[in-house]
Amino acid sequence: MNTGKDRRLHAPWMIFWVALIVRLAYITLAHTYRLKPYDHYFGFGWEMGRIGRALATGYGYADPFRGHTGPTAWVTPLYPLLMGGVFKLTGVFTPLSAWILLAIDSVFSALMVRTTWEIGARVFNTRVARWSGWLWALYPAAMQYAVRWIWEMTLSAFLLSWVYVLALRMCNIGGPPEEAATAASPRRWAIFGLLWGLIALSNASLLVFLPACGLWVLIGALRSGSRARQQAVGVVLASVLCLACIAPWTYRNWRVFHQFIPMRANFGAELYMGNGPGSVGLLMEYYHPFQDATQLRLYREMGEVAYAKMRGRMAEAIIKADPAHFAGVTLRRIYFFWAGVLHTSSDHRWEEYGRDLNFQFISIAGLLGLALALYRKIPGAWLFAWAFITLPFIYYFVTVAARFRHPLEPLITVLAVNLFQSAEKRRKPLTPAV
DSSP states (O other): OOGGGOGGGSOOHHHHHHHHHHHHHHHHHTTTTOOOOHHHHTTTTHHHHHHHHHHHTTSOSBOOSSSOOOBOOSSOSHHHHHHHHHHHHHOTTOHHHHHHHHHHHHHHHHHHHHHHHHHHHHHTOHHHHHHHHHHHHHOHHHHHHHHHOOSSHHHHHHHHHHHHHHHHHHTTTTSOGGGGGGSSOHHHHHHHHHHHHHHHHHOGGGGGGHHHHHHHHHHHHHHTTOOHHHHHHHHHHHHHHHHHHHHHHHHHHHHHHSSOOSSOSOHHHHHHHHHSTTOOSSOOGGGSTTTOHHHHHHHHHHOHHHHHHHHHHHHHHHHHHOHHHHHHHHHHHHHHHHHOOOOOOOTTHHHHHHHHHHHHHHHHHHHHHHHHHHHTTOTTHHHHHHHHHHTTHHHHHSOOOGGGGGGGHHHHHHHHHHHHHTOOOOSSOOOOOO
16 A cells, blocks of 8 residues: 555545634634734734844844844744744734734644644554544644744644654554655655754754654664665755754854854743742743843843853852752652643633643643553654653753643644543453452
């Protein structure tokens, strides 16, 4: 059977259209595109929105906060460039721009029906794929970032979901045996490298999964009988294309800041906001330049790179002075990543409880589903395990938010569905002891 024509591996387009229509209808009817003008529309994309405004108004890739603060590498460029293009066409911070950006995110989210389906079909079976596809299409938690948040989460999750699919294809998981030796072709390695290059430009934190994913694919391809020389060519090709995607951005940073900044310049500032005085495991936004006028003044006077390095040194000193406290807040962040981040506001308390319960249930189902897949030695289970281990890793030590779990949620959906599909009826009725 030719996997390219194997219908069981591909979701019906009908589910995609249902997913897209539901998302667009929600955006339109719930008016999520009408963003509040508070603080000159800072909630319209936050730092990325401000950079998009600077791009559209002729200031270049700059000004992530209030006013004109100069060039920036605070966030990676893929989504801000998209925002800048939309602003150029339909106006800066207009309702139409918001609707278009949310609609684009909804297209990415709806297309993940296809990837979620194929992951389920390749690793498990068509029944798991069908339930996973429909859940992704209609479950509110799966679509929330596409219909409400103008940020990079949906784009990053979309790109990474195709990496999962491509990795399974390259190791011929769920494919015909006769294609095993040729599944990891140079063409697929090239696509692998391009996808990771785009992911780096969208959310560089996800690169922690790249080494494990690449090695898993390489080992799987060699075990399938593929020639070592062909795989070496593929790895080199993928590496060159990935670096070719990243190089223009890194070169721009070198020209602008006169320092080697491969992806982002804000790590030190984020490390301090997660581990500064009084840290409890949550992001202390009151230390952020967009909230604290003193920090914004320091940022403006010192420049972005010097400011972030200064804050990073302060964070390192605090961590070294009290490593036990750092270990404690790190454990709290691990808990928050999987159980949900606390909200300090007491408004809508029951709604918050429901949201947290839903978040925790999905995490538990996904983790139990992963454990079951590993126990049963399901092909592809270790790819999922490495994603679960590596993708949250950096957040454990810096800061956590519910949105950071989104790139894992296609896998969580499939694993949770398989967990419940694997439930079996008890064959013998329980008899009370006499």
